[in-house]
Amino acid sequence: MTDAAAERPPLPRPFRLDGRVALVTGAARGLGYEMATALSAAGARVVINGRHAGRLAQAAAAITAATGRPVDTAPFDVADFAAGRDAIGAIARAQGRLDILVGNVGARDRRPLKDFTAGEIEALIATDLVGPMLLAREAAEHMAMHRHGRLITVTSIAGQVANRHDPVYTAAKAGLTGLMRALAVDYARAGITSNAIAPGMFATETNAGLVADADFSAFVDIRVPLGRWGRPHEIGAAAVFLASDEASFVNGHVLVVDGGQTVRM
Template identity: 85%
Template sequence: MTILPPSASSVPAPLPRPFRLDGRIALVTGAGRGLGFEMAKALAAAGAQVIINGRHMGRLEAAATALAAATGRPVGIAPFDVADTAAGRAAIAAIAAEHGRLDILVNNVGARDRRPLKDFTAGEAEALIATDLVGPMLLAREAAEHMAAHRHGRLITVTSIAAHIANRHDPVYTAAKAGLSGLMRALAVDYARAGITSNAIAPGMFATETNAGLVADAAFSAFVDTRVPIGRWGHPPEIGAAAVFLASNEASFVNGHVLVVDGGQSIRM
């Protein structure tokens, strides 16, 4: 019996690798360190051309160098304050002009100021909300304008489990994060027909540089062991795959969703 090789026309085309972002242009805010850095690294490793944002040029340059070394891909930088509307608009326009498009925006940057409401002045509350809510809102608007021109876009908002469960003496931060969740849902409705999805990632307690003091605190880490069903802090790299999924074609029918990454903390009584 002679077995003939299959003809070229009968060989099925190879399936595309899932969760790839080749050719996509992504901007990640607050990516000089912490969760933003890890999401930028995951997006770049999946093939995206990543531009990282922050306010400190030295930190951004060091992060871009580290990301390029880790992923083998060049990483751009866009230094600006997300609370500065004009600077954000200019940065988005510059990215779109240089690369011809902007496909992914990860609105990650956020300030913390956790105090009882009675300790806030009106100006301090307004400043925190400007950075954590108004800035991301207007940046998403600018990004969506460019995404709509190509009928494709991914708006990914990093909120917090604080948007869904409240801690004591943390009202302004909680209000800003809850506002981001509402914003994400509104954008999911408004931009869906333009080919743009809007989703959120809600991290729990991660062992980032910002939380280093709490991680080193034995009493607080004991609380984490009790409060988080998995029994530990989240490792920063564990956030990256969530961003890649929401940015990918595999999430094309996921819209208006909050992906909680907290080891089960928010569902424990």
Template identity: 45%
Template sequence: MSHPRTSHPRTSDPRTSHPLFGISGKVALVTGSSRGIGQALAEGLLEAGCTVVLNGRDPAALEEARAELAALFGDRVRTAAFDVTDPAAVGAGVARIEEETGPIDILVNNTGVQHRAPLLEFTDDDWHRLLATNLTSAFLVGREVARRMAPRGHGKIVNICSLQSEAVRPGIAPYAATKGGLKMLTKGMCADLGPLGIQVNGIGPGYFATELTSALVADEEFSAWVRGRTPAGRWGEVGDLVGALIFLASPASDFVNGQLLYVDGGMLSVL
């Protein structure tokens, strides 16, 4: 796998699982899922019995991820390569998924990118790239999938927000702006889509150890700050996000809408 091994079990005993959390047989689309957090979330949904469509722009990377997961979960792993920032590509991609795999029950808007630079040195191109990747993509894919969920009267949309939806550090102001916008898009989607039977919620990861944060994890001074600032005393591992996703993707959250569930080891709760 291209991400740390998840800590949750690969199989579950149905006698210990409440039926409200059952999502076996559902079809899920996870954007940006060829690696990192997206791949871990896809794996968690597969463990729960879903058929999962992996998405990204690089067909080769998607196929590599599919092959790794298919070794464990067989033909329940599918792929759909399209650019989530391109409205036409999104429309065609979602239509193809629903035709070839089935109606999308669960959408996870995970695609995101980070770029660190002082605000006074941040370029226009980098600003627009972050805005398109982190925020516009969730609007485009969320809108397209919701248009198909609405006539069916049900659906779950989970936007992957961030600790930086609430707090920020120097050098990431544009990133925080996109994640703050995604928080409010989540609430706005709830307002419009809730009456149609669709729940839209968000997950806000704190500091997680992934290949994208490997340089920060390796920076002992910064890593010590994260451990000291987090009541849990450690970096998050990608498997820590799966439980929150299963909750928000399942009937257990049918009366939960427009909420952001922070999975941050308690960082936001303390000074």
């Protein structure tokens, strides 16, 4: 037996999250909903966030029906730091811990930079960058108490490659990538890893109009090596992996889930 084999802990059931508590923001629908469902199916006690309590309740009921596990809700706006701080504290008190934060909220406003007012830029940055930054800071404080945590930031391939008339969103997503890497350095010794998921083009409710557009779908066929839109459920396993013990030595990484779009010439 090698020294490395002797040091290996007993093999667990792979990618299980039993006993872990997860908060997924922006999870009433779309990719957030799919990641919350996957985390719940893997055994985590999941709390989903959004701004509308009614939609959250419906989403929680649907996830529970799909996974057989209870799902809690935490309605608040991530741009309201006081509300986010209070929600994080309430979750940690109710569950006894917080292990996983999936920061998925993202607002988008496709316009040339010249068409934005300063206030509109600040509002978008508050939702897409400042709010998630402060929420991660608050979550990390609770994670550090148990010497275990997973900060998972949902960025976008737009944080790596730019499209026309999308400057504020692109800047915010690039900022999230930088934030994730900084947190990977700052919190590592507290047992907390920080990683990101960068989705490509997924056929979510938000993109329904583009999915129905034959010309745009033809562009997807050309631009994405797999020749199709991403199916929303295909994002879930990425979140489970980064949240799991199997990713314990993955820190500061951007996991791109785009069908190969960003590597194509």
